[in-house]
Amino acid sequence: MSEEPELPPLPAIGDILDRKDRFIQKVYSVVNCKDCKKEYTREFKKGDYTFKEIENEKCQECEKTTKAMITEIYSEWIDPKKVKDNIIP
């Protein structure tokens, strides 16, 4: 047996690492206002967790400082090079 199995090309790990380095992780919380019952997304604040009740949250919809609840937390990777072109909420 002299025939060597042909190995598949390795994934470009360097590329992946570069991307992780370059991208910024942004975390958002989806907040449900108890006053106007509307949902909006704002930047994640320390201590936020899903189904957390917040006492003094300024609603972005009705602009009242009222009770609210976090319904969802999600994150996304942002390419800083694209931030200039896109408006990030």
Ligand SMILES: [Zn+2]
């Ligand atoms: Zn509201």
